Amino acid sequence: MSDRIVIHGACQNNLKNLSLELPLNELIVVTGVSGSGKSSLVFDTLYAEGQRRYVETFSPYARQFLDRMDKPRVERIEGIPPAIAIDQTNPVRTSRSTVGTMTELADHLKLLYARAAQLYCRHCGARVARDTPDSIYAAVRERAEAAGDPRVVITFPVAVPHNFSEGEVLQLLERQGYTRVYSKRDKILDIVQDRLRLSSVERSRVIEAIEAALRVGQGRVDVHVVAPDSSGQTDGGSVGPDSSAWSSPTPEKRFAPAR
Numbered sequence: 001m002s003d004r005i006v007i008h009g010a011c012q013n014n015l016k017n018l019s020l021e022l023p024l025n026e027l028i029v030v031t032g033v034s035g036s037g038k039s040s041l042v043f044d045t046l047y048a049e050g051q052r053r054y055v056e057t058f059s060p061y062a063r064q065f066l067d068r069m070d071k072p073r074v075e076r077i078e079g080i081p082p083a084i085a086i087d088q089t090n091p092v093r094t095s096r097s098t099v100g101t102m103t104e105l106a107d108h109l110k111l112l113y114a115r116a117a118q119l120y121c122r123h124c125g126a127r128v129a130r131d132t133p134d135s136i137y138a139a140v141r142e143r144a145e146a147a148g149d150p151r152v153v154i155t156f157p158v159a160v161p162h163n164f165s166e167g168e169v170l171q172l173l174e175r176q177g178y179t180r181v182y183s184k185r186d187k188i189l190d191i192v193q194d195r196l197r198l199s200s201v202e203r204s205r206v207i208e209a210i211e212a213a214l215r216v217g218q219g220r221v222d223v224h225v226v227a228p229d230s231s232g233q234t235d236g237g238s239v240g241p242d243s244s245a246w247s248s249p250t251p252e253k254r255f256a257p258a259r
Contacts, residue, residue, distance in 0.1 A: 002079030005046070009075030013040040022046075024079070043085055045072045050083025133210040137203065140223050144198045153224045154193045154209045155182045156217025176216070182224065190222065
């Protein structure tokens with residue numbers, strides 16, 4: 001592709017057989033007295049030809065829904081890319097308007113970043129990836145082997161709504177078979193899903209516990225390591241000084257259930 005736009009013989013409106021070259025990827029300002037042909041060159045020639053060529057790339061069916069400009073009076077134009085024009089009579093009246101919002105390019109960029117970009121934690125810089133029960137099990141298994149295969153507790157957080165009491169929430173959980181509270185912090189209850197040692201249980205049991213915790217915990221699961229001398233800690237109460245938790249380096253990272 002050429003590195004410049006080449007115009008030959010532009011005669012649009014009051015332009016008189018104008019020929020010139022405009023470099024691409026540069027900020028170009030067109031100035032002149034009133035009636036010198038600034039708008040005729042920029043809008044009626046350059047933009048009209050760029051927009052016309054862009055519309056011609058669509059199917060005949062799609063073209064009928066797009067505004068089309070007349071072909072400008074010019075001998076030929078070389079190297080012109082698709083064009084966007086914003087004139088000074090644009091009706092947008094908000095100070096937060098940008099080229100992206102006025103041309104609706106911002107909507108496409110948002111979709112591009114949401115689908116194609118990679119998310120990184122703004123606090124620690126670690127990449128945020130979508131986890132599944134299998135990937136969580138693999139990570140927990142690796143950490144357990146490195147830590148000497150300690151006993152672990154799989155929990156999930158449950159928030160106490162402002163219109164419910166803690167007792168009412170606990171009663172609802174008991175009806176679902178959850179009777180142990182691992183810890184309490186503010187309005188959050190950490191409910192025990194399972195207690196186990198990874199080396200002594202089947203993989204299917206751990207996966208099932210993680211899946212259930214993700215489902216009830218709305219995408220959040222915690223795995224706590226319990227020291228050998230505090231085995232009773234798993235039956236309830238708060239986290240003791242000898243107990244630690246494995247957590248993601250990303251603050252408030254949520255493990256999304258598999259779909």
